[in-house]
Amino acid sequence: MAFEKLKNTYLPARPEAWSNSSIVVDEEKCTGCGNCVQACPCACLEVVGKKARMVEGVACMSCSACVAHCEKGAVTMRGFYRVDEGVFKTTLLHPDDGYPKVPEVEGIEGLTPVEEVIYKRRSNRIFSSRPVPDELVRRVIEAGRFAPSHGNNQPWSFLVVNDREEMDRIAEMMDPLYRHLTRFYFSGKSNPVTRSLLSVASALLPPLMDQRAMTGGRAILKPKDVFLGAPCLIYLLGDKRGINNMYVDIGICGQNMVLAAHSLGLVTCWLSFAGVGAKMLPWLRRYLGIKKPYVPVTAIVLGYPRVNADSMVKRELPRIIWRKNGQNFTELP
Ligand SMILES: Cc1cc2nc3c(=O)[nH]c(=O)nc-3n(C[C@H](O)[C@H](O)[C@H](O)COP(=O)(O)O)c2cc1C
Numbered sequence: 421m422a423f424e425k426l427k428n429t430y431l432p433a434r435p436e437a438w439s440n441s442s443i444v445v446d447e448e449k450c451t452g453c454g455n456c457v458q459a460c461p462c463a464c465l466e467v468v469g470k471k472a473r474m475v476e477g478v479a480c481m482s483c484s485a486c487v488a489h490c491e492k493g494a495v496t497m498r499g500f501y502r503v504d505e506g507v508f509k510t511t512l513l514h515p516d517d518g519y520p521k522v523p524e525v526e527g528i529e530g531l532t533p534v535e536e537v538i539y540k541r542r543s544n545r546i547f548s549s550r551p552v553p554d555e556l557v558r559r560v561i562e563a564g565r566f567a568p569s570h571g572n573n574q575p576w577s578f579l580v581v582n583d584r585e586e587m588d589r590i591a592e593m594m595d596p597l598y599r600h601l602t603r604f605y606f607s608g609k610s611n612p613v614t615r616s617l618l619s620v621a622s623a624l625l626p627p628l629m630d631q632r633a634m635t636g637g638r639a640i641l642k643p644k645d646v647f648l649g650a651p652c653l654i655y656l657l658g659d660k661r662g663i664n665n666m667y668v669d670i671g672i673c674g675q676n677m678v679l680a681a682h683s684l685g686l687v688t689c690w691l692s693f694a695g696v697g698a699k700m701l702p703w704l705r706r707y708l709g710i711k712k713p714y715v716p717v718t719a720i721v722l723g724y725p726r727v728n729a730d731s732m733v734k735r736e737l738p739r740i741i742w743r744k745n746g747q748n749f750t751e752l753p
């Protein structure tokens with residue numbers, strides 16, 4: 421039984437164990453511009469005969485980037501990525517297509533400006549090459565500096581690469597890592613020995629072996645630009661001596677930054693691929709001058725949009741348990 425479970429952990433070889441959201445393209449509206457293809461972090465879409473369509477068998481993570489980046493309103497997303505068996509089995513609550521796009525906020529008429537930016541800010545993946553002045557980058561970092569942190573320990577530091585040529589050099593250094601990693605991962609589809617190794621690794625290290633991350637890793641290989649054409653990259657470095665859980669503090673700091681950037685007319689995309697690259701490649705860390713006790717946690721790219729993706733998108737329903745009178749009540753089955 422346990423062996424059967426283990427056998428099922430490597431997902432790409434068993435597509436029947438998982439399902440994508442289905443992306444539906446309205447061919448009447450689609451002009452074949454390719455924005456959705458460029459915006460898709462998993463390379464799930466292609467344009468054939470001037471119409472966009474889904475590529476078969478690629479894990480779509482239901483992020484709605486294609487919906488948000490289609491200026492013609494031609495894309496809709498139905499359902500959500502889910503896994504029905506094994507260690508990756510999800511317990512998602514799947515809204516059907518009738519689930520409203522607009523968040524249901526109980527008891528209020530409209531959205532506050534803060535709520536509006538939270539709901540409408542999208543990760544942008546189609547940047548203009550227009551540079552960002554250093555002063556604006558500073559303002560974005562200021563918002564991070566004022567983030568709350570455990571014991572006010574402020575365990576962050578920022579490495580700013582506001583230089584596209586230097587970003588290209590960094591991308592060049594990271595490319596082999598993602599090429600080898602994803603080649604190894606997907607080789608498990610046809611190679612039973614690799615598949616067994618990957619099954620064990622998937623059972624032991626689910627966060628590392630998630631097929632959506634691997635699909636994303638494969639999708640950023642050259643000629644695609646891992647930095648999405650953005651002109652500015654900010655590494656968020658964390659102090660390993662941080663109180664309790666430094667990663668929580670870094671996340672809050674980064675979210676302050678992306679929201680502040682939005683309010684300054686900039687767009688952003690979190691980019692853990694850049695952080696992971698620096699984490700896994702000591703020579704890249706040396707090249708970048710990242711020194712202990714700081715470690716790369718994640719990164720954000722920043723710039724001006726070539727395509728404005730801001731809009732509300734679908735999300736899973738919230739899993740809420742209300743504890744009242746000593747009992748748990750769930751809102752949904
Ligand atoms: C910590 C973190 C790391 C991320 N890393 C990447 C990344 O490496 N590449 C990418 O294209 N998107 C990355 N994203 C963006 C997510 O894919 C995106 O937030 C998610 O799909 C939801 O879309 P939204 O930001 O438009 O709401 C990351 C997001 C977070 C919070």
Ligand code: SF4
Pocket residue numbers: 445449450451452453454455456457467471472489490491492493494495
């Ligand atoms: S972004 Fe919209 S219009 Fe452009 S190719 Fe995709 S679906 Fe078609």
Ligand code: SF4
Pocket residue numbers: 441443459460461462463464465479480481482483484485486487497
């Ligand atoms: S929902 Fe996200 S992952 Fe899926 S096709 Fe659209 S952009 Fe790609």
